Amino acid sequence: MALRNIPIVVDLNRAVRSNQEIWGRVGDNGLMALNVSVIDTSDSTKKVVDLTGLTIYFTLVYPDGTYFRDSLNVTNRIDKLGTFDYTLTANCFAQAGAFDCHFRIEKGTTIKLRSGTRDFTLTIEADGLQNNIAMPDFASDIDQLNADIQAAIAESQAQLNDALADLAKASANVDTAIVKADAVVASIIANQVVKITDAANWQKAKLTNDAGVAKAPPDVTSLAEITEQGSFYINSTAAAKLTDAPLTGGFRLENNRLISGVGIEQHARYFSTTNASALRHFFRYVGASVTAWREYETTTGSQAKADAAQANAIQFVNTKFTDSGWLPLPLKTGFTAGSSTPQYRKIGTLVMYRGLVIRTSGGTGVFATAPAGYRTSDPYLEGFVVGQQSSAAGASGLVYVKPSGDVELVAATNATGIWLSGISYYTD
Missing domain, CATH: 2.60.40.2460 (Phage bIL170 RBP, head domain)
Incomplete structure (x- = not known):
């Protein structure tokens, strides 16, 4: 806690000439705090400066050209009221003399917006018991950056140690994988696994896409143009372009190449529950000529026909054999x-x-x-x-x-x- 608390008002209006004088003695350190209020009288009215989101620096330049810039000792900020405390450190009391000081306010990171207050005077009297104290340039944000760098280095070292441990574990796993890979290679050599380059045994036609589901159809207007082996999903958009689909709406097309390799057996399966023609199955032959679509009978269709026949039979019996009695x-x-x-x-x-x-x-x-x-x-x-x-x-x-x-x-x-x-x- 500072021994001396000195209220001070600093103005962002640099036309102001009557700024306060602060005094101390060479060798003082940490016992003097400025209770700062920041105002702006640039438009002839006294306005409190809202410090929210801003960085505040205390700046002092010595006659020999060295400087002191510090934000670490800014405390007790009340940003909305434009007030804060700043404790003067030993750097401020290194030499006897009258020094111009000011507070600089900055905003932003890559591109900074800056504004400074009018200078106020810090007068340091000599101390008969000690000479001036040599002070190099000091910027608290540089010290903070160095501290951050050291912390980052420590964290990176810890992460590196963890990575080295993981690498050692992964290396052991690689050794195990190599053993398994050698076993697979041995199986391939023994023809227990079919090689892709084995033209005699490898299946050349992809029946589905790489995800294992029906393939997307080519952009055609006739199903007879699709001669590739496999399963295709004909969505409603693709189906609308076709001239030879058995019904309207989306369906699944299955192409089965015959033994001779010349013709294709095509199956159109309508399965969508939103399609009025759902659960119907058509087939035809596509070769030198194309046969008409024929439909497989389903248990649902058979039952509907049986129900209709039964209804007609009952109607026939009722019409032809109703007995009035005597x-x-x-x-x-x-x-x-x-x-x-x-x-x-x-x-x-x-x-x-x-x-x-x-x-x-x-x-x-x-x-x-x-x-x-x-x-x-x-x-x-x-x-x-x-x-x-x-x-x-x-x-x-x-x-x-x-x-x-x-x-x-x-x-x-x-x-x-x-x-x-x-x-x-x-x-x-």
């Missing part, structure tokens, strides 16, 4: 049911009748009307010969069925009842 046949006036109830029935499109109709007056005429859906589609009359409830030989009646649904007894051998069995027709 329904009672309403009779008109003049006709009544016999011992066998008159009924009608439709199976699919076939309408049938059965039962005994009694003629209460023994006459002829329309005795029943079939409802809609049970009528003949024949535009002409349907005529049926039916038996009579009679023991007389050849007793029979003639029944017409009309498109309107009317069922009419046109004639009969005698006045007995008529049997409806044998009357049948189709509605379609």
Whole structure:
């Protein structure tokens, strides 16, 4: 802690002439501190200088041309208020005399921006007990640089020692690797490993790219132009240029060269889940001529077709074989049911009748009307010969069925009842 604290105001306005005088004696050291406030009155107003991000140096030049420049003893900075303390060291008290001093403010590293305060006087009185003290040039930033260099050298030496240790370990590993490499070479020589230069055994066609995935396709407009062996990913952009792809959208192309080496078997596999045509597989032959694409059947496609066939079969059965069962046949006036109830029935499109109709007056005429859906589609009359409830030989009646649904007894051998069995027709 300094014994003397001297407040001092320094102005960046160099037109100011009335700066403070500081005094000491030869041999003083470390007991005098300047409590510095930095202001700027260049525009006729007193402004506090914000020292944030700036480096502050104390500078003194001796009559013999040597100098003292120091930033290490700047302490207690309050940058926003423009204040700091500077403790004067032995270098400042080396010679008797009046010395001009100032503070220099710098900013930047490679390119520095500088500004200095107006000089103030440091007066050093002689000491009868000792002479002037010889002082060489001193710059605290140079001393700091030397200290940094020494620290860097020490750190580099430590890193070098670590690197030498790693090198020794790596050297041991290299020796082990050499032994393994010798074993591999021996295996190659013994033909246990195929050499790249071995034309007889080495696979010459790359089936994938170096990462093991499908290769990018060449820029072509026809898949028939791709005769290289291997697997290619045809993205949507490349697919849009093609004129002979089986479907639109991206897919994987697989080229398998045939034994003869002349033709190519091409497979186009659509697999993207975003493609409406996903999970479909096409193939064709590309040689002197190009065959049409053919598609492999999948379990999904087979099931869809089976489901459609089943639906059609159910619809067919429902249409052709639906059975209404026997329904009672309403009779008109003049006709009544016999011992066998008159009924009608439709199976699919076939309408049938059965039962005994009694003629209460023994006459002829329309005795029943079939409802809609049970009528003949024949535009002409349907005529049926039916038996009579009679023991007389050849007793029979003639029944017409009309498109309107009317069922009419046109004639009969005698006045007995008529049997409806044998009357049948189709509605379609």
